[in-house]
Amino acid sequence: MTKDFTKIIIGCIGLAFFCSCVYITYTNRPIYKLDKKCNLDDGKSCTELGLIYIKNRTKQDLQKSVELFNKACDLSDGDGCLNLGYAYEYSQGIEQNILLANDLYKKACKLNNGAACARLAFQYSKGIGVNQDKVKAAEFYKKSCELGDILGCRNLGVFYEQGIGIEQDYATAFNLYAKGCDLNDGSSCAFLGNLFGRGVGVRRDNFKAADLFLKACNLNDGYGCFLLGSAYESGSGVRRNLLGAKKFISDKL
Known part of the structure; x- marks a missing residue:
């Protein structure tokens, strides 16, 4: 998870x-x-x-x-x-x-x-x-x-997701993260994957989440690599791989 x-x-x-x-x-x-x-x-x-x-x-x-x-x-x-x-x-x-x-x-x-x-x-x-x-x-x-x-x-997406200074709106947060991810912003991909992994504002999809974590990590986003490692550790959306988990968690943070 x-x-x-x-x-x-x-x-x-x-x-x-x-x-x-x-x-x-x-x-x-x-x-x-x-x-x-x-x-x-x-x-x-x-x-x-x-x-x-x-x-x-x-x-x-x-x-x-x-x-x-x-x-x-x-x-x-x-x-x-x-x-x-x-x-x-x-x-x-x-x-x-x-x-x-x-x-x-x-x-x-x-x-x-x-x-x-x-x-x-x-x-x-x-x-x-x-x-x-x-x-x-x-x-x-x-x-x-x-x-x-x-x-x-x-960051506006984060504000919408968490309801900081603005009314909480998961759908808007989702769209903002998706926009950033399409433009190859690694952190946006990681945040978008986190929504899929948690089933917040979107139907839960661990496979989609893992794909987004991988994209984020390939874009050198440390948080994305951490989440990808966590997915490998738990076998969420990917085949469980403790060595892979260690690599992504330790090498990218």
């Missing part, structure tokens, strides 16, 4: 552009071209140039990246505001200021940056620099999802 457990994943705790779950990817455009366009007040180019400076990780380069993100944000580039917010929140090239970071996430969210809305939702859900407010968190996750942010959709 699968464990009755669902976790909220916000992506990497830290600067998102340093992690595998990046919101923003580095550009292949030459630096001189980005610099030229940034000097012509192209906000996106300023942000991309700032991300290149981030890669070097020296104090001087981090400070330069902050300057570029600040310029990009002033030019109403949502990604620039988002990354400037991360810099303030995690003291990367500038003194830490959580309140200012949240203001920047709000600005980016108003500029329809889905990742910023998701980050702001997390701040409200945990009470980081703001009064904890699960209802507001749900609202921002909803906006994030509407803007196409997979992480926002996944």
